[in-house]
Amino acid sequence: MDDSPMKSTSRRAFLKGGVAAGAAAAAAGQAQAEGDPLILEKQEWAQGLGDGVDATPYGLPIRFEKDVVRRNVEWLTADTISSINFTPIHALDGTITPQGCAFERHHSGAIELRKQDYRLMINGLVDTPLVFTYEDLERFPRENHVYFCECAANTGMEWAGAQLNGAQFTHGMIHNMEYTGVPLRALLNEAGISAETEGKWIYVEGADASSNGRSIPLEKALDDVLVAFKANGEALRKEHGYPVRLVVPGWEGNLWVKWLRRVEVTDAPIESREETSKYTDTLEDGTSRKWTWVMDAKSIVTSPSPQAPIMHGKGPLVITGLAWSGHGAITRVDVSKDGGKTWETARLAKPGEKMALTRFYLDTDWNGEEMLLQSRAIDETGYVQPTKDQLREVRGENSIYHNNCIQTWWIKPNGEAENVEVS
Amino acid sequence: MDDSPMKSTSRRAFLKGGVAAGAAAAAAGQAQAEGDPLILEKQEWAQGLGDGVDATPYGLPIRFEKDVVRRNVEWLTADTISSINFTPIHALDGTITPQGCAFERHHSGAIELRKQDYRLMINGLVDTPLVFTYEDLERFPRENHVYFCECAANTGMEWAGAQLNGAQFTHGMIHNMEYTGVPLRALLNEAGISAETEGKWIYVEGADASSNGRSIPLEKALDDVLVAFKANGEALRKEHGYPVRLVVPGWEGNLWVKWLRRVEVTDAPIESREETSKYTDTLEDGTSRKWTWVMDAKSIVTSPSPQAPIMHGKGPLVITGLAWSGHGAITRVDVSKDGGKTWETARLAKPGEKMALTRFYLDTDWNGEEMLLQSRAIDETGYVQPTKDQLREVRGENSIYHNNCIQTWWIKPNGEAENVEVS
DSSP, X not given: OTTOXXXXXXXXXXXXXXXXXGGGGGGOOHHHHTSSOGGGSOOGGGTSOOBOSTTOSSOOOOGGGTTOSOBXXXXXXXXXXXXXXXXXXXXXXXXXXXXXXXXXXXXXXXXXXXGGGOEEEEEXXXXXXXXXXXXXXXXXXXXXXXXXXXXXXXXXXXXXXXXXXXXXXXXXXXXXXXXXXXXXXXXXXXXXXXXXXXXXXXXXXXXSTTOOOEEEEHHHHTTTOXXXXXXXXXXXXXXXXXXXXXXXXXXXXXXXXXXXXXXXXXXXXXXXXXXXXXXXXXXXXXXXXOOOOBOOOEEEEEESBTTBOOOSOSEEEEEEEXXXXXXXXXXXXXXXXXXXXXXXXXXXXXXXXXXXXXXXXXXXXXXXXXXXXXXXXXXXXXXXXXXXXXXXXXXXXXXXXXXOOOOEEEEOXXXXXXXXXXX | OTTOGGGOHHHHHXXXXXXXXXXXXXXXXXXXXXXXXXXXXXXGGGTXXXXXXXXXXXXXXXXXXXXXXXXXXXGGSSSSSSOEEBOOGGGOOSSOOOGGGSOEEOSSOBOOOOGGGOEEEEEESSSSOEEEEHHHHTTSOOEEEEEEEEOTTXXXXXXXXXXXXXXXXXXXXXXXXXXXXXXXXXXXXHHTOOTTSSOOEEEEEESSTTOOOEEEEHHHHTTTOXXXXXXXXXXXXXXXXXXXXXXXTTBOGGGSOSSEEEEEEESSOOOOHXXXXXXXXXXXXXXXXXXXXXXXXXXXXXXXXXXXXXXXXSEEEEEEEEEEOTTSOEEEEEEESBTTSSOEEOEESSOOOTTSOEEEEEEEEEOSSOEEEEEEEEETTOOBOOOHHHHHHHHTTOOOSOOOOOOEEEEOTTSOEEEEOOO
């Protein structure tokens, strides 16, 4: 403590004159300009006692982060019942999405279903139809997996051009959580299904009024589908399907049926409303792509982006974003600053994991000139995320779903960013 | 849909008579006894519309989970300012701890510190003392890591015998989150510290009134210590040190200084209040163990446990818990049902990761007889979690901190559990 800067005139002078020296000083930001760093004074917050947390046994974010919340786009859905909330991915880092701000989509509202009232029926082409209580489910061997869940309509508005000005709105229908649950395989085996039966599909539905019924090939159901009751360690939130939802790794979010009520084994798909009038992709010639379950490899720069502009001027800059693939692990992410003419390989925070979000960083030095910022994901199958033009060539311009094209942010010299399209 | 059980008299009869058949039926629980499964009727929650989530842009757990919160033990701390909250580990699964219910310990209250007001000073034996703003920190290359944080006093009351009746209270001063931050190494290098300087330690302090100053060897500081600003993807909560805390992987929680204000490079430890009058371990002969930073390998059965009794009677039972080691990865967890006479190897949900919680499961069949349930962790160094007797032999009975002994839950024939000690 005998080396305290408070005692050293020369050092105090240095600090007054050279706040945020070193690499950081190369582009002194606005905060510094406000005056001396408060660290040299006895700060207000060090003079008294802070709050206890007994008043908030379950805590919420600090009030200064009140903007980091799910947001809606009013005109996207016709009514307040069928709504979409977007994850504030522009303000998050790492890979885990807290349940509290994880995007949420429902078709007839989020229902309140007590564990005591919960039942899961398995019926159809099985030896023994079964009804499980919540407690029954807890008695089967459990697994833990981190998976992303992406709405098929994520980035859907961007088919028509650069529409929504923010990563939260263009790419925020995604979240990534650690699920705990029972493999659906275990429950199906309990009901007595075997490879020799005529059952080739399952039909899953939720306990809400919409029921959101969807058909899934039995092969997937017996592979990695989970009947999940926890996310990020705790019970599923109401809007995420409490007490039980289906987790269908790598496949579109509407298959992840919430408030899961019934699994029927069938010999053919049901062709329900949710897989005919919705969640098929209309092509240029009027025909539709069907059963487009898998979410292809995709990525997005989350910062800088329209909601997360560069505030500190030129100099050291961390470009960061997320990448994912429904076909497996992300193996590489490239970043372009010139709209796709040249590419640099980004640093993955961790090796990619199957069907989970991967965080990438490009540690760079910004010269203060405008950039056309893009990212491009490559997955373990060798698949490369396409440009919007490449995607339109194959799919035409009638699509809503499965837009996994490369996104462009125009970074202006003042650090602000805008959603643009480049050819 | 033509195979609906609603149309089949015989199948309906089966369901009425044989609710929750199969493995689950082996021990039909209380829920089933209440009457027909609600799945055969048109349920209340499927008749109308649920809630939108626009009203809760940042969500909280459903009201049915209101008991899954941090809890205090009134008599453990003398005043309300210096308080401890315990994580409800008995009710969680997986490995991630949501910030909202992650245990929290402070010495003079949780302060509110805006990012604009935040400063981090690096001074002492460095070439160039520096002061960083929050924005400066965001310009350094970031890392992501999942680490556990355990209070040195976790399980501290149990030195005196079986005291607190619940895993939340005996082992709940721990949480496990995905941190995003800048290696402290990068900031120290920026200030110009090298292996040739006389600096061998750092002294870290927080911006709160207590400052909670602690000395840490420079070797650790240059290894894996993080200056973190995000946990589980989002900003640190106020009570977890918003906007910046230190993350000291594998080492006791009081070193993870919150509201991190200053890092001083010194040639010797400071011997602060927090490392002399507190956080040393008094032995049988009155001398003290010093610098006991590393949290040794430890584990706990979280369910069944006193707050999570067996409700479903005998038959299939999932025994689960957590294991961790400050020395590296957990490689094995054993479970005993007879107070340590015989052991079975548990299943790890995933291979153990360095300095992170590992979830284990033992899928078993309970015969309804009483059990003396224990778990025993083994880490990558070969270290085996000791019994309480073994620990007392070495450390005596004056200790508070670093109790990593094997815990025993007495499971009674009615499924209730109690904290007991076995010799």
